[in-house]
Amino acid sequence: EPEVTQTPSHQVTQMGQEVILRCVPISNHLYFYWYRQILGQKVEFLVSFYNNEISEKSEIFDDQFSVERPDGSNFTLKIRSTKLEDSAMYFCASSETGAGANEQFFGPGTRLTVL
Amino acid sequence: AQSVAQPEDQVNVAEGNPLTVKCTYSVSGNPYLFWYVQYPNRGLQFLLKYITGDNLVKGSYGFEAEFNKSQTSFHLKKPSALVSDSALYFCAVRDIGGGSYIPTFGRGTSLIVHP
Numbered sequence: 001e002p003e004v005t006q007t008p009s010h011q012v013t014q015m016g017q018e019v020i021l022r023c024v025p026i027s028n029h030l031y032f033y034w035y036r037q038i039l040g041q042k043v044e045f046l047v048s049f050y051n052n053e054i055s056e057k058s059e060i061f062d063d064q065f066s067v068e069r070p071d072g073s074n075f076t077l078k079i080r081s082t083k084l085e086d087s088a089m090y091f092c093a094s095s096e097t098g099a100g101a102n103e104q105f106f107g108p109g110t111r112l113t114v115l
Numbered sequence: 116a117q118s119v120a121q122p123e124d125q126v127n128v129a130e131g132n133p134l135t136v137k138c139t140y141s142v143s144g145n146p147y148l149f150w151y152v153q154y155p156n157r158g159l160q161f162l163l164k165y166i167t168g169d170n171l172v173k174g175s176y177g178f179e180a181e182f183n184k185s186q187t188s189f190h191l192k193k194p195s196a197l198v199s200d201s202a203l204y205f206c207a208v209r210d211i212g213g214g215s216y217i218p219t220f221g222r223g224t225s226l227i228v229h230p
Binding site: 107108 | 147151
């Protein structure tokens with residue numbers, strides 16, 4: 001069964017450093033998403049991406065964040081200058097279409113720790 | 116605006132007993148409702164969804180959920196719990212008339228099934 005994969009599984013960084021989180025969505029999916037979950041809190045939507053551009057983003061997704069699909073398989077989330085409050089589990093997801101009735105397929109997550 | 120609440124942080128049940136994980140939602144129009152499960156060190160996995168039609172929805176691993184519009188609830192149920200059902204369960208909602216294709220997730224409920 002096809003899966004969404006994410007690397008690395010755990011990233012530790014110093015405050016102010018740039019990090020890039022990587023995801024490989026399911027190959028025939030067209031819509032890609034990033035979510036985050038701060039420990040013990042809700043899963044929060046960050047951004048959705050379709051046809052090489054952002055389709056929706058939340059208020060969390062400020063200028064410090066960017067997404068890119070650098071090639072035909074990878075989907076990346078970059079945080080330019082990390083803050084302590086960026087420490088969270090980051091999930092990538094994909095779906096066949098963007099219709100709201102379709103379920104999303106999630107990766108295992110990257111745990112980001114900012115020191 | 117759309118929101119979802121999972122009122123229990125943790126549910127404990129003995130193996131073989133029926134289980135219920137509660138979810139209530141708030142939307143301005145009609146909802147699409149989803150349940151996802153997360154096993155340790157894995158991403159969220161889709162269990163079932165309500166789009167339209169029969170209020171009782173059947174999903175993976177013997178789970179089912181009942182859409183109750185008057186009570187704005189979508190509780191997850193299983194007639195006989197297994198130890199292997201122990202995991203974190205997330206309810207999600209999307210307001211069909213809300214203008215966004217992105218679901219809102221609950222905080223999650225930890226289900227512990229005791230042998």
